[in-house]
Amino acid sequence: MAEKNPFDNYCKQLDNVKKYVPHEDHKYIEILKYPKRVVEVSLPLKMDNGDIRTFIGYRVQHSDIRGPTKGGIRFHPQVTLDEVKALAAWMTMKTAVMNLPFGGAKGGIAVIPEELSEGELERLSRRYAAAIAPIIGPERDIPAPDVYTNPKIMAWMTDTYSMMKGGTIYGVFTGKPMEFGGSHGRLEATARGLFLCIAYACEKLGISLNHIRLAIQGYGNAGVHSHRLLQEAGSKVIAVSDSKGAIIDKKGLDWQSVFDYKMRSKKRSVVGFPGAETITNEQLLELDVDILVPAALENVITSENAKRIKALIISEAANGPCTPEADVILYKNKKVVIPDILANAGGVTVSYFEWVQNRNGDHWSEDFVNDKLMSWMKAAFNNVWETKENHNIDMRTAAGIVAVTRLVKSYKVRGIWP
Numbered sequence: 066m067a068e069k070n071p072f073d074n075y076c077k078q079l080d081n082v083k084k085y086v087p088h089e090d091h092k093y094i095e096i097l098k099y100p101k102r103v104v105e106v107s108l109p110l111k112m113d114n115g116d117i118r119t120f121i122g123y124r125v126q127h128s129d130i131r132g133p134t135k136g137g138i139r140f141h142p143q144v145t146l147d148e149v150k151a152l153a154a155w156m157t158m159k160t161a162v163m164n165l166p167f168g169g170a171k172g173g174i175a176v177i178p179e180e181l182s183e184g185e186l187e188r189l190s191r192r193y194a195a196a197i198a199p200i201i202g203p204e205r206d207i208p209a210p211d212v213y214t215n216p217k218i219m220a221w222m223t224d225t226y227s228m229m230k231g232g233t234i235y236g237v238f239t240g241k242p243m244e245f246g247g248s249h250g251r252l253e254a255t256a257r258g259l260f261l262c263i264a265y266a267c268e269k270l271g272i273s274l275n276h277i278r279l280a281i282q283g284y285g286n287a288g289v290h291s292h293r294l295l296q297e298a299g300s301k302v303i304a305v306s307d308s309k310g311a312i313i314d315k316k317g318l319d320w321q322s323v324f325d326y327k328m329r330s331k332k333r334s335v336v337g338f339p340g341a342e343t344i345t346n347e348q349l350l351e352l353d354v355d356i357l358v359p360a361a362l363e364n365v366i367t368s369e370n371a372k373r374i375k376a377l378i379i380s381e382a383a384n385g386p387c388t389p390e391a392d393v394i395l396y397k398n399k400k401v402v403i404p405d406i407l408a409n410a411g412g413v414t415v416s417y418f419e420w421v422q423n424r425n426g427d428h429w430s431e432d433f434v435n436d437k438l439m440s441w442m443k444a445a446f447n448n449v450w451e452t453k454e455n456h457n458i459d460m461r462t463a464a465g466i467v468a469v470t471r472l473v474k475s476y477k478v479r480g481i482w483p
């Protein structure tokens with residue numbers, strides 16, 4: 066189905082921005098429809114039982130016009146080249162919206178990580194790091210965690226790259242453990258950025274955080290920490306979900322209790338949480354709540370279900386959860402979509418802070434990191450909101466205008482070599 070091809074969706078979003086950019090700049094926008102470099106690697110892995118399985122991995126570097134490319138690595142069975150290309154392109158837009166000195170990249174391996182032992186997961190992670198080592202580096206491309214990857218995996222990859230180069234090189238990966246070049250605030254950075262965007266949007270719309278109800282689709286790192294931060298602000302999260310299903314309790318769900326239950330559960334799922342009713346992920350999206358947070362994968366809100374979305378604000382913790390066709394319906398129905406390239410940009414922003422600390426041999430306090438993130442998120446949000454108001458358009462197109470304007474300026478300043 067064309068609506069669900071993520072790279073096609075990115076290109077459609079780019080075309081929407083063209084209407085608001087001078088015609089003479091369109092030639093630069095066309096460049097952004099093509100990734101600079103696409104790498105596919107085969108990863109033979111010796112399993113614990115002696116068998117050998119070969120996995121396929123990707124690293125796509127979309128654009129480095131504003132600086133080294135930056136983007137996560139995901140381990141997921143549905144990883145495809147088109148998905149990684151789209152995610153890399155959205156990273157280019159995201160870093161430009163945040164005015165970071167980076168371009169966009171993304172990586173992934175088509176694998177079900179839960180099926181691997183700890184040893185197999187480490188060997189696969191190191192194999193992938195070795196395979197992409199020739200095209201990454203602190204001044205070339207800096208990967209980070211994404212879906213089903215974490216600080217431990219980043220440590221393995223950093224160690225592998227460092228051993229290949231003959232010395233410890235912290236700045237090649239971000240999202241590392243604190244004990245190995247990581248930064249305070251990085252683990253919850255995506256959720257904190259999302260929370261700040263929700264708070265700023267509520268302020269603009271005259272809504273109190275103390276009186277809102279939310280549903281969060283996806284209970285990984287971003288979903289869990291978003292739940293915590295929103296609950297601490299007085300908001301009530303009534304439904305959450307993971308890949309196994311969703312739960313709802315209209316009285317509100319306590320984040321610590323739900324998280325602890327998921328960690329104890331044999332299936333590592335929120336389903337079955339005491340006192341909550343089980344529903345589907347699809348039902349969660351259509352709940353009568355004030356704010357919906359899609360924090361799972363792309364293409365969950367489409368032209369088919371967009372008309373049934375009741376939430377006033379949709380804040381995208383995931384990348385590409387709404388298709389372009391869904392965007393049209395949501396905007397027509399007066400829904401406010403805080404787009405992924407703004408809403409979940411806290412992660413890459415604190416990754417930038419980590420990279421700066423690594424390169425300077427510095428170490429910042431958690432309060433300093435969080436205050437700095439708040440400053441960057443507020444500036445980016447206000448810039449996008451002002452663009453939205455000036456053009457009377459949706460926030461995704463406004464964020465695209467902000468990003469594309471900066472990217473075009475970079476092309477004009479640097480030129481096209483040779």
